[in-house]
Amino acid sequence: MEWGSLQNFIDMGGYGLYVWGSYLVTLFAIAIEIFSLREK
Amino acid sequence: MLELKSVTTTRGYKKLFEDLNFSLEEGEALLVNGVNGSGKTTLLRILCGFSRPDAGEVHWANKDIRALGHDYSRLVNYLGHFDALKGNLTAEENLIASLSVMGIDSDVATIREALRKQDLHSKLSVPVSRLSAGQRKRVALARLRISRERPIWILDEPFVSLDKSSTELLSAALSEHVSNGGFLIYTTHQEIGLDVRPKILTIN
Amino acid sequence: MSSRSLFLAVLLREFKISLTQKTDIATIFFFFLIVASLFPFAVGPDTGSLRTVGPGVVWVAALLSSLLALHRMFEGDFIDGSLEQFLLSGEPLVLIVVSKIFAHWLFTTLPIVILSPFVGMQFGISSEASWIMALTLLIGTPVLSLIGSVGAALTLGVRSGAALTALLILPLYIPVLIFGVGGTVAALQGVETTGHFSILLAFLCLSLALCPLATSAALKIALE
Amino acid sequence: MRFWKYSTPQNFYPAAKKIAAVFFVLALCFGIPGLYIGFFVAPTDHQQGEAYRIIFIHVPAAWMSMFIYVVMAFWAAVGLILNTRLSSMLAQALAPTGALMTFLALWTGAFWGRPTWGTWWVWDARLTSELVLLFLYVGFIALRASIEDPRRADKASAILAIVGVVNVPIIYFSVKWWNTLHQGASVSLTKAPSMASDMLLGMLLMALSFWMYSIAVSMLRVRKIIRDRERNSGWLNN
Numbered sequence: 001m002e003w004g005s006l007q008n009f010i011d012m013g014g015y016g017l018y019v020w021g022s023y024l025v026t027l028f029a030i031a032i033e034i035f036s037l038r039e040k
Numbered sequence: 041m042l043e044l045k046s047v048t049t050t051r052g053y054k055k056l057f058e059d060l061n062f063s064l065e066e067g068e069a070l071l072v073n074g075v076n077g078s079g080k081t082t083l084l085r086i087l088c089g090f091s092r093p094d095a096g097e098v099h100w101a102n103k104d105i106r107a108l109g110h111d112y113s114r115l116v117n118y119l120g121h122f123d124a125l126k127g128n129l130t131a132e133e134n135l136i137a138s139l140s141v142m143g144i145d146s147d148v149a150t151i152r153e154a155l156r157k158q159d160l161h162s163k164l165s166v167p168v169s170r171l172s173a174g175q176r177k178r179v180a181l182a183r184l185r186i187s188r189e190r191p192i193w194i195l196d197e198p199f200v201s202l203d204k205s206s207t208e209l210l211s212a213a214l215s216e217h218v219s220n221g222g223f224l225i226y227t228t229h230q231e232i233g234l235d236v237r238p239k240i241l242t243i244n
Numbered sequence: 245m246s247s248r249s250l251f252l253a254v255l256l257r258e259f260k261i262s263l264t265q266k267t268d269i270a271t272i273f274f275f276f277l278i279v280a281s282l283f284p285f286a287v288g289p290d291t292g293s294l295r296t297v298g299p300g301v302v303w304v305a306a307l308l309s310s311l312l313a314l315h316r317m318f319e320g321d322f323i324d325g326s327l328e329q330f331l332l333s334g335e336p337l338v339l340i341v342v343s344k345i346f347a348h349w350l351f352t353t354l355p356i357v358i359l360s361p362f363v364g365m366q367f368g369i370s371s372e373a374s375w376i377m378a379l380t381l382l383i384g385t386p387v388l389s390l391i392g393s394v395g396a397a398l399t400l401g402v403r404s405g406a407a408l409t410a411l412l413i414l415p416l417y418i419p420v421l422i423f424g425v426g427g428t429v430a431a432l433q434g435v436e437t438t439g440h441f442s443i444l445l446a447f448l449c450l451s452l453a454l455c456p457l458a459t460s461a462a463l464k465i466a467l468e
Numbered sequence: 469m470r471f472w473k474y475s476t477p478q479n480f481y482p483a484a485k486k487i488a489a490v491f492f493v494l495a496l497c498f499g500i501p502g503l504y505i506g507f508f509v510a511p512t513d514h515q516q517g518e519a520y521r522i523i524f525i526h527v528p529a530a531w532m533s534m535f536i537y538v539v540m541a542f543w544a545a546v547g548l549i550l551n552t553r554l555s556s557m558l559a560q561a562l563a564p565t566g567a568l569m570t571f572l573a574l575w576t577g578a579f580w581g582r583p584t585w586g587t588w589w590v591w592d593a594r595l596t597s598e599l600v601l602l603f604l605y606v607g608f609i610a611l612r613a614s615i616e617d618p619r620r621a622d623k624a625s626a627i628l629a630i631v632g633v634v635n636v637p638i639i640y641f642s643v644k645w646w647n648t649l650h651q652g653a654s655v656s657l658t659k660a661p662s663m664a665s666d667m668l669l670g671m672l673l674m675a676l677s678f679w680m681y682s683i684a685v686s687m688l689r690v691r692k693i694i695r696d697r698e699r700n701s702g703w704l705n706n
Contacts, residue, residue, distance in 0.1 A: 001508050003631050009507075013518035022522045022576040026529070029568055030681065037688040051617075088332065091468040092551070114334025122325025128264035137257040138326060141340065142333035143245035388525075394631055398624050402614050412611055412628060414637050415603040421644035426649065457632050465623045 041065055042087075042192065047096035049082055056082055057243050066191075069224040069236055074243035080227045083243065084196050087225060088118045100192075104223075117187055120194045120199070123180040127169030131155055131179045132170055135186070144187045149197055154182040158206070160239070173201040181210060193217060195226040207232070248450055250335050251343045258347030261320070269352055272313045276356045278446035279305040280363045291368030298367030299377055306356050306381055310388040311410055313355075314396040317344060318463065322400045328467060336458040342394065344458065349389040357381045364413040369432065376431035383444045384424040390448075390455040391416045397462035420447055474584035477554050477694045484687040491684035495677045506671030510667045519583040526576035528571045528675040530594065533601055533681055534636070536566035540608075541565035542632035544626035554620035554690075557697070559629065560612060565682050573598050576639075593647040597640045604632045618697055624630075 003009040012019045044062040047054070060229030064070050074080045078191035085091050087098060089112055091103050097104045105112040133149055133224045139146035158178035160242060168176060177200070184193070193214070199207055207230070218224050224238075245253075262269060283301045287293050321327040330340050360381050364374035395413035399405040427440030507522035513520040538563040547556030574595065581590045589595075606626055614620040 001511055004506075012521070013512065015519040015583050016519060018519055018579045019521050019649070021580045024524060025575055026525050026572050029572060033565070033568060033685055036694055037685065039688075039691065073379055085468075088328075090328065090331065090464075110334045110336070113332045116332050120325055120328060122328070123324075124325040124329045126261055126320070126324065126326075131435065133260060137260055138329055140253040141250070141257055141335070142329060143250070152418055175279075187465065335496045365582070391631075398611060398628060399614075400610075404614060408610060408614055411603070412607040415600050415607065415639070416631070418600060419635075419638050424640045426646070454631075454634065458627050462627050463622060463629070465620055468620060 041101060043089075043099040043102075045096065045097045045099060047083075047086065049079065049091075049093045051079065051082065051084065056243075060241075062241055063218055064223055064239070065223070066223065067218055067236070069218050069226070069234060069238035070241055071238040072227045072241050072243065074227075078243045080213075080243060081196055082224065084118075084194050084227065087194055088116055088207075089113055108116045116194060117184055117190045118191045119180055119184060119193075120200055121196060123176045123184075125168045125179060127178060130165055130167055131160060131171070131182075132164050134179065135183055136238065139183065139186060142187070146186065150185075150186055151158045151182075153179050154185045155179070157185060158182045158209070174203055174206065177201055177208055181213075185213065188213075188217065191221075192223045193225070195224070197227055199228050199230050199232060228240070245335060247336070247339050250339055251346075253349050254340050254343035256367070258344060258351070259349060262347070262351040265316075268313075269355070271391060272309050272352050273355050273359070275312055276305050276309040276359065277363065279308055281301055281321070281366070284367075289383075294380045295368040295432070297341070298364060298369045299425045299432070301367065302360055302377060303384075303421055303425045303428070306353070306360065306385060307388060307421060310353050310385055310392060311413065311417075313348065314409055315406055316352065317348045317393055317396045318400055319396075319405075322466065331467060337463065338456045340428065341456045341463065342452075342458045345389050345393045345459070346386075348393075349386050353385045357385055369428075373428060373431040377427055377428040377438060380424045380427040380440065380444060383441065383448055384420050387420050387444070387447045387451045388417060390451040391420075393459045394455050394462060397459045397466060400463070400466040420444070423447070473507075475554055477557065477698055481552055481691060481694050484691050488684045488687035488691075491680045491687070492616065495680035495684060497677075498673045498680060499677035502670050502677055503672035505666055505673065510670055511664065516584055519580060521619070522576050522580040523617045524670050525673045525678075526580055527671055527677040529576060530573040530598060531675055532678045533566055533570035533573050533598060535568060535631075535679070536562050536603065536682060537601060537636060538633055540566060541629040544629040548623055548626035548630075553619075553622070553697075556626065557690055558686070558695055559626065560622070561686045562682075563605060563612070564565075564689065565701060567609065567680070569682070570598055570602040570605055575601065583675060591647065591650075593644040593666050596643045599637065600639050600643070608632065610644050612619065 010016055010020070042059050042064045047060040048058045050056060050118050060083075062070070072080050072083060082091065089098075091107075092106065097106075100108060100112050100115070124138060125131075126137070128149060129137065130149070133157075134157065135151045136146055136148065138152070152161070152164070155164065158179055158181055160175060160182065163171060163175060168179065168237070171179070177198075181198070195214075198214075202210065211232055211234055214224055214226070218236050220233070226238075254344060271353060275366065279303055283297060284294060287297050318327065321330070333340075357378055361371070361374035361378045364377050365371060370375065392409070392413050395409040399409045402408060423440050423443045427444065428435045430437045506521055506548070509520070512518060540559045543555045543562070544559035546552065547554075572680060577590075577592075577595045579589045581595075582588050608628055610623045612625045615624055616661065647703055
């Protein structure tokens with residue numbers, strides 16, 4: 001699967017909002033969960 | 041024979057008692073002493089089989105009461121802080137209802153007789169909600185009198201809010217129960233003259 | 245003490261207590277009526293749209309009334325110490341629980357089931373379909389009481405108990421709601437309803453077998 | 469038996485940190501190749517274009533949400549029956565992660581539904597069951613939160629989890645039947661795009677990664693719970 005350029009990758013064939021919306025929220029949720037369990 | 045075997049219980053993060061060992065023979069009484077909140081009620085509830093100690097066991101006739109289950113609880117009379125009475129029923133209706141569920145013979149004559157003994161005969165048709173705390177306690181004691189063949193009596197502050205004559209009446213009933221070979225475990229803050237010297241267990 | 249006489253003793257006791265709490269039962273009864281009659285104001289009075297919404301509304305109203313009445317099942321006996329005495333009765337707690345759940349259903353939810361066909365007709369549901377709806381409720385509401393009893397026992401003595409019970413129990417009501425309303429809609433469309441009834445009866449058997457066990461375990465925990 | 473040595477919170481506390489570290493690494497070992505396949509190997513789908521790539525986190529999250537609930541109910545039951553505190557702590561530790569997975573499944577489902585079917589929410593059988601599963605998780609966590617005494621909270625939530633796990637399949641099939649009745653199967657996630665082998669591989673790797681992650685984060689949370697519950701029984705602060 002060749003994206004050609006970073007811009008195409010981010011654009012994700014026009015579905016960028018939905019794909020990155022899902023992946024970033026997942027990443028964000030995981031980050032919060034790990035952060036909330038950090039050990040002082 | 042009722043035995044406590046290295047019973048340990050914590051409440052939240054506080055150890056109430058640790059490695060408690062005690063045994064009670066037939067015809068013996070045990071007075072549980074301790075300041076408020078020291079775990080007296082918790083110990084009594086463990087003896088009733090309501091709650092389970094963190095460690096250790098309670099034995100009746102050398103068998104763990106949790107294994108005995110209903111066979112043990114059928115032997116216990118427990119009088120806690122609550123009198124188990126429905127406010128809008130009369131004393132008589134209350135006793136008929138609760139005793140019938142517990143399978144204790146509860147014909148009206150026995151109940152009226154027990155209530156009369158607690159001189160509550162004038163209050164038979166009055167809903168319990170209109171009785172005073174002392175009178176409600178006497179209704180609960182009337183139920184104790186009806187189910188008196190149960191050998192193990194566990195009473196949590198039975199004398200509270202009782203007047204002088206009722207206190208004497210109850211002391212006599214307790215002495216009679218113990219001298220007939222019954223088991224009695226109770227807590228109280230008042231000075232009570234029982235015929236038999238009770239063993240003392242202090243929880244600090 | 246034979247289990248039959250224990251069952252009847254508890255039932256008689258619940259009956260006597262309910263006699264003295266007639267207002268409680270009346271409020272639940274009228275709650276059902278009021279909730280059901282809110283919807284015409286929301287959806288509009290024409291019987292066409294009411295008929296499509298009708299079965300769902302009646303069922304949700306019955307479900308909410310059953311939920312509202314759940315605290316009556318054990319709370320009174322828990323607070324005044326009767327529940328402790330039951331535990332010491334030496335009689336199987338599961339049987340006492342079954343009898344109490346049956347008594348609760350009989351005195352609070354059965355009147356609603358009896359009333360439901362008339363409310364159904366208010367929504368333009370044909371009398372024949374209304375009776376089938378009443379039948380789905382007759383089989384479904386005991387399941388609601390059985391499942392609800394687990395929630396009521398779990399939240400005994402817990403703060404904000406009523407809202408918490410609803411949160412715990414409503415998701416478990418969904419299958420009963422689906423097949424209860426499904427049966428009524430099928431009747432409205434003149435379609436075969438035996439499938440729905442067999443599933444509702446299956447739910448009844450399953451909850452009759454499992455819920456009292458969970459409820460008595462929860463009661464023992466509450467009394468620890 | 470060596471395993472029993474770890475069964476008390478005191479012994480398990482240090483071990484949990486090691487387990488967490490190992491499973492975090494494993495999560496990355498599966499996650500990075502999974503993502504690589506998802507974005508750089510799997511081809512564009514002829515129907516849904518690039519939007520289908522959300523499947524690489526939607527399906528693993530949905531699988532984990534169901535799987536964690538069953539594991540949670542299992543440990544809760546063990547804690548109830550054997551009266552072992554650590555098992556109940558493990559159940560308590562799993563619940564938030566399970567709820568998070570359910571939320572992510574719903575979120576990614578909505579974000580996938582919008583471009584593909586034009587609506588943020590689809591009353592599809594699996595999505596609707598996920599929503600109900602979220603309510604079950606919230607109920608479990610809320611019940612625990614509103615009971616002060618940790619031991620009673622353990623037992624009460626265990627009963628709820630057991631009743632819940634019996635109901636999950638019933639709810640799923642009722643919703644499935646309800647969905648097919650009202651709407652027909654036209655709009656449903658079950659008709660996933662034809663799974664080319666590398667798409668499937670990507671999804672399986674991501675599922676394994678989510679699984680490792682859930683174990684690791686639950687271990688951290690178990691440590692947090694042990695710290696909260698055992699804080700003044702002395703052994704913790706030396």
